[in-house]
Amino acid sequence: MGESVELDRLTMRFGAFTAVDSVSLTIEAGEFFSFLGPSGCGKTTILRCISGFTEPSEGRVLIGGRDMRGIGPNKRPTALIFQNLALFPLMSVAENIAFGLEVRGASREERRRRAEQLLDLIALPDSADKRIAELSGGQKQRVAIARALAVEPQVMLLDEPLSALDLKLRQHMRAELRAIQKRTGVTFIYITHDQGEAFTMSDRVAVMSKGRIEQIGVPADIYDRPQSEFVATFVGENNRFEGPLVDKSDGLGVVETSAGRYAGKLANDRLNVGETVALYVRPERLALGAGADNALAARVTHADFEGAFANVFLKGGDGRPIILHLANDGRLPDLAEGSELTVGFAAHQAIIVPRGERARD
Amino acid sequence: MAELFRRYGTTLTLAMAAATFVWVVMMVVLPYFVMVEYSFHRNLTVSELGGPKDVYTLENYASLFRGTDLSAFEFSDDFRVFMRTIWGSAAVTLVCLLVCYPVAYYLAKIAPPERAAFLLVLLVIPFWINEILRTFAWFILLAYNGPLNVLLKAVGIIDAPVRWLSGSGGVIIGMTYAFLLFMMFPLYNAIETLDRNQVEAARDLGASTWKVHWRVVIPHAKPGVAVGCIMVFVLAASSYIVPYLLGSPGTRWFTQTIYEWFFEASDWPRGSAYAFILLGLCVAFIMVMMKLFKVGLTDIAK
Known part of the structure; x- marks a missing residue:
């Protein structure tokens, strides 16, 4: 089951540039939440703060009520799916999926069993021993999801993982991501500049511009009742x-x-x-x-x-x-x-x- | 070939082909062939040439392994020198790898690009100075009353000066320094091509720093490690000047033995045979590394 994520006046500065400007919001446990905004609006920085790759200049990130300051990405209950997926090309599909278990010291049998279980979940049975290069784009996508799920994260962070796929596959994967989220109950935080993706999958969407949250709401709210010119024109x-x-x-x-x-x-x-x-x-x-x-x-x-x-x-x-x-x-x-x-x-x-x-x- | 004829005409193409042929045959094939031929001869006096003793033999090769019995000269422990050259070169290779890996990783993945470029230039500049001069610098640094001992004594780490140059230590330090870049650049190039997201993904999935390197960075850098090891080992095994300057009588290198057979014992057949044994050692090392790291010749050529 997922955990809630709370951002408390989260601020990130790079020199004189403020990438994220005092963002406060709460993402409920088990929610599918999207950050929607143009490139450079600070959404990826927020994701990196939640995952622990970046320490915020000011403010806090709380996961399940616990302050994450000083806790490294390898110790947080989060799993990040990268835009380019970052699968390990030199490992087999099963090794990729079980990597998180391997570094936690799980036995070979346990790893194999769990990998096969997850391959079933993502509807890719009999692929355990394939090499990553043998998979299609959509299959790689699913393996990346399985690899992240294997560590049983409470919060799944997704950084535009569908942007490399063609339109048809993208639409299919949206439904699949949503289904996996529902089945596992994990909190999903999704980053995108594509409103279609944000709207079809999310419970709630936060529209961002220049490091600030413009509006948070359910997709229909964002579309029908924009609160600012930015939201009205971006969406x-x-x-x-x-x-x-x-x-x-x-x-x-x-x-x-x-x-x-x-x-x-x-x-x-x-x-x-x-x-x-x-x-x-x-x-x-x-x-x-x-x-x-x-x-x-x-x-x-x-x-x-x-x-x-x-x-x-x-x-x-x-x-x-x-x-x-x-x-x-x-x-x-x-x-x-x-x-x-x-x-x-x-x-x-x-x-x-x-x-x-x-x-x- | 047809393309060359079309492009440069018959005369020029034939001239180029002839030049290449002469270069390869005269400069590469013939000298080797002469050496191979020498290595199977006995070292005979002029009067014995063409006599019953003048036959092809494997004696010169066997003499290395037959230990001291066959040797009539004071350098009777050629095989020990050979073994020392193997482990010494292996040690130099290992030290180079251990020193270069963190630096190469830092330069390729952690340092901002401008700083990495600056540091790479700093690494290269000393290598514009002649190898003999650089080795002499180490000779001075490591001398009994040299700056290193003075410094260590002043800081209080040692009470009496250390004889750095009496054992193999000086040779290994000198060679590590001399061949550092041949490890650094293959490693740097290999690590540089690693997608940073791979490292972050491993980290995000819970891997410790050690695991990230062991499971992600090092496997990716394997061709670079193999190339660097091959370069450094071969250079170290065939180095002459560093052991000559920084070694002591007890730490002779096989290249010195070869030199002595050629020019002090005037036994060219034996010297040739030893030179080919050294070549064989290097080829064997290359093949072992390729097998061990599962890299092909094409990976190495990159």
Whole structure:
């Protein structure tokens, strides 16, 4: 069974650069938790602090309530799966899996038995004596997981282990990782810059930017109720409008944008009337025809027809680009370049967040 | 060959081939052939040449192993010298390995790149100085009233000066120093290619520092260890100047014995035979190392 992990004002500086800036959060025992963020946001540094390869400049890491300061990576109840897996190429599959037991002094029979057990778990029987080079990418992946599970860690740390796989295998491995996590009950901490990975597997996701946590929540929360411009732009696609907040009531607000007045949900109550804010509405939340609350006229610049749906790129009246995802219900309008469309959205489909830094794409 | 003809024309290609042929045959094959031929002859006076005693024989090779009986000169313990050369070279190899491994690991995996480059240059600079001069430097350092003894006495580690140069110690120290880089670079190159994540993965799985090295770093560095050991052993076994300068009469090296047979005993056949025995020793060592470390010639060539 897994253990909880608590970060208490965790700070990591490299010279003048602050990689992780006073991060505090608690990951529950048995949870599948992801850190999502662009490269250089500090997520790998957090992982290295938890695994013990890096001592934080300030703050603490607690695993199962125990302060980990001064405890080396070989003594922590964590197992790390590296981005490049770091399997030992000179050892057989079974030797790789049982390495953690070997260094703990387990007998040859015990090691063999445990390796075969784990090979069954990862659905790779009869591979014990294969060399690592003989395995496919997905098989290597599974061996790396088995090798980490063999030491019966309470916390499993995964550093973008799926990034080297092709899309299909990646999707398959997501399901498999999630299943293994459920079966073993180990706390999984997953690092990724891929929101699809973070969302499909995780109980909760922390979005990071520049060493700080932008938002923590369940995947649907992160997607539907971003709290900052960074989260709204980093996670998924979004259409952005900007202007002063002219009215607010019952968690809804009205923004005076250069394209017109639009209503949306307020990300939080601290937003004040008069403050310049940003309103975001997702491409799939835009619908054809004037919506209940908001409408805008736009001209098609081009459209990508994918079959089940179409991505339509529009230009609004004020020249702003707008993206629209249309499900193909058999009644798609004329999407030829230059056609005029009216699109709309309900207030609860849009979110109003304080103005801030956006993710670069 | 056809490619060469096409590229450089007939005349130039033939000229190059001829030059290569002459070089290989005249400089490499013929001298060896002459030496091999010598080594199976008896050392005869001019009047005996062509006489009944002038036949091919294995006596020169056998004489090394037959101990003192056959030897008429004062150097009667050739075989003991041969054995000493083997263990001495092995000792030098081992000391080089023990000294170089931590340094090579530090340079390849721990030191930041700029510092590693700087330290590598520092390691190389002394080797721009002639080997004889460097060995002489050790002769001075290790002398009875030399700086090392003075220093050790001043610090209080020893009460009386140590005769470093009287046993094999001086020779082993001198050779370790002389051939250090031939161990350092193969090791450094081998360890350098190890993925740092391998070390961290082993560590993360609970391995102690010792286990990390024993199970991950050393197996990876094996070709480098083999190459370094081969280089140092062969160089040590065939070194002449270091035992000549830093050795004592009791610690002669086999190369000195060979020299003496050639130039002091004027017994070229015996000297040739001994030289081939030394060559055989080196080849045997190379083969044992290749077998032991399961590396092929291609690994070594790298």
